[in-house]
Amino acid sequence: MIGALRRGLSLLAGDSQADRAVPPTGFTANLTVFTAGAMAFLAVFALALSLAAGRLADRWGEELARTSTLRISAPAEQMAAQTAAAIRLLETTPGVAAARALTADEQRDLLEPWFGPGLPIESLPVPQLIEIIEVDDGFDPTGLRARLQAEVPGAVLDDHTRWREPLIEAAGRLRFLGGVCIVLIALATAAMISLAAQAALSANAQVIRVLRLVGARDAYIARAFVRRFTLRALTGAAVGTVAGMVAILLLPRADVAGGFLTGLGFQGWAWLLPFVIPPLAAVVAFAATRSAALRCLKEQS
Amino acid sequence: MIELRNVAYSYGGAELFSDLSLSLTPGSFHFLTGPSGAGKTTLLKLCYGELTATSGDVLLFGEDKRQMTRDGVAMARRRIGVVHQDCQFLDHLPVAENIALPMTAAGRQSEVGDDLNDLMAWVGLTNQAAQLPPQLSGGERQRAALARAVITSPDVIIADEPTGNVDWEMSQRLLTLLVELNKMGKAVLIATHDLNLIRAAKAQVQARVLRLRNRKLQAAGADL
Incomplete structure (x- = not known):
């Protein structure tokens, strides 16, 4: 050298x-x-x-591997109950560090690039989104889907694998x-x-x-x-x-x-x-x- | 030091000479004469390894030219000082640097000093040291070429018409330099048409005169 x-x-x-x-x-x-x-x-x-x-x-x-999204589609009168049930279920799921429902403002911000500002989101049948933060090892998506199907039938889990890869x-x-x-x-x-x-x-x-x-x-x-x-x-x-x-x-x-x-x-x-x-x-x-x-x-x- | 054994050389299908033998030994002094186009310059080029013989053997300091590496030929050329007919200078370098070129090419530039000044004074080029070769007259170029050929004190000096463009007085001066080097044991081979130069040299050293004629190398007549 x-x-x-x-x-x-x-x-x-x-x-x-x-x-x-x-x-x-x-x-x-x-x-x-x-x-x-x-x-x-x-x-x-x-x-x-x-x-x-x-x-x-x-x-x-890093970002997408540590987060997942739960989408709840339900009639307006059942939305709050299903959201609460899903949050409870997630809080007891191993591998989930935190789970929270997105506020109306946050959901409006997400839709703004497509629909423009001031979208009356409250009057639209928009699904409720729940952000899931995972621990390093993550959760078992197959097991979580099975539990969600039984307890929150309107919930769809997106662990981002489909478009992250x-x-x-x-x-x-x-x-x-x-x-x-x-x-x-x-x-x-x-x-x-x-x-x-x-x-x-x-x-x-x-x-x-x-x-x-x-x-x-x-x-x-x-x-x-x-x-x-x-x-x-x-x-x-x-x-x-x-x-x-x-x-x-x-x-x-x-x-x-x-x-x-x-x-x-x-x-x-x-x-x-x-x-x-x-x-x-x-x-x-x-x-x-x-x-x-x-x-x-x-x-x- | 340089030996040609039964050498032939052809160019473009025409044989320039054949079965030619020549030996340049330490202290030998040879003149090479012959009509224009006889192949004198070609013969000199064979002697310093610029050309390769068509057949026969050329030995440069005991080594067969054909077997030598490129570096080997370069090392052999450092032991041969050559005065080319067309002088062969680097036109972008001053005369002094051109004369010192064999020393610098050999990595001996630190040894270039007073010897260069003395040599330039001997050939009468002190005032032209900083000039570029194209600024020199024909005679000055030949003197500079001779100075370059001898600066490394080579074992063999080969000169192609070294006095063709210089006056009688300067040609005698250059001849004296070559004779002195020859007396120191250097082999000298000069191709020339200048019979007066040959006679002047023979008066000072035991010079052998060879004539290249009809594709053969012969000893010249007694008149030379």
């Missing part, structure tokens, strides 16, 4: 003589910096997407896709930098020939290109990462606008994660350029 770190630092410190032997090439330099910057910018968003999807999956998983699976897939995006971005960066390095090597064929004639080894020649492209990728990725983080920071706040997309971002220590992108881009550039350089040098001989 320490050896690798030393090698990395010596690469960045570089061999100024080897570096000078190859003339600066403006086009490939700009192309590499731009590519690394753009890819880093996209990588920040892919990382944010992946983390946000992870948080969403965790939140849905697809949601968590979707969030998990989204997190996976975020990871795939980061890998694809890394591969695309490697491909672009390889092409730029090959262009630079081809443009400097005469320089390489002269260096060979005076006894320079392939590693010496490659080092000049590798160091240059690694530093360019590091610089471009650093700029792209900072730009990406600023863009994420400027997104509307989740608690103000609501919704998933506005929750795209980093929280707490996760703000440090994007700083991994520039060194990662440098490592990708190092590997891509070294591979391209050694291959080209062999082909040019």
Whole structure:
């Protein structure tokens, strides 16, 4: 580990003589910096997407796993009695931490997105909802359903399993896709930098020939290109990462606008994660350029 | 140090020469002459490993060129100083850095110091040290190329028309440098059309003159 770190630092410190032997090439330099910057910018968003999807999956998983809903549909005159019976039954059910009937205002709020504000809920045959908070181990839904059928015939238990699992699976897939995006971005960066390095090597064929004639080894020649492209990728990725983080920071706040997309971002220590992108881009550039350089040098001989 | 045994070389289906043997031993001094297009430059390239013989063996410091790794060839070239006909400079580097290039490529840049200044003074390029190669005249380029070829004090010096663009006085000066190095045990091989240079050298060292003609390498006549 320490050896690798030393090698990395010596690469960045570089061999100024080897570096000078190859003339600066403006086009490939700009192309590499731009590519690394753009890819880093996209990588920040892919990382944010992946983390946000992870948080969403965790939140849905935690919240929905600990709660269930009991829906009581009964004639208006029996509603209160059945609700009270259901509450009593739930209070004696193992695995139920708490149970309470939602107030009319709470039920109105739930329906508001579909019916608009000021819904006269009292005059409508709306079922009564009971929120059930579970202990960590949860309750036995099959047993509870059997008891409810016997004592509160109008009650329907929804333990959220039906729609919780697809949601968590979707969030998990989204997190996976975020990871795939980061890998694809890394591969695309490697491909672009390889092409730029090959262009630079081809443009400097005469320089390489002269260096060979005076006894320079392939590693010496490659080092000049590798160091240059690694530093360019590091610089471009650093700029792209900072730009990406600023863009994420400027997104509307989740608690103000609501919704998933506005929750795209980093929280707490996760703000440090994007700083991994520039060194990662440098490592990708190092590997891509070294591979391209050694291959080209062999082909040019 | 460098040995060619029954070497043949073909290019584009045409055989440039065949069954050619040559041995550059420590302290040897060879001139290579012959008409234009006879293959002198090609023969030199075989000697410093830029080309590979079609058949026969080329030994660089005892190793068969065909069996050598790329790094092995690079290490062998560090022991061979070459003056190319077209000089082969890095045009973006100043003359001084071009001359020191074999040292820096070998990781010996810390050893480049007074020797470089002395060498540049010897070839009369002190005032051109900071100039770029394209700013030099033909003669200055050849002098710089010779300085680069000898800066590492190589075991073998190979020069392709090293005095083609320099005046008589400077050619004598360059010849003196090569003769002094030869007396130190370095092998020297020079391809040239300059008969005066050959005669001047023969007056100072035991030089062997070879003529590349009709695809064969022959000893030159007594007039040389």
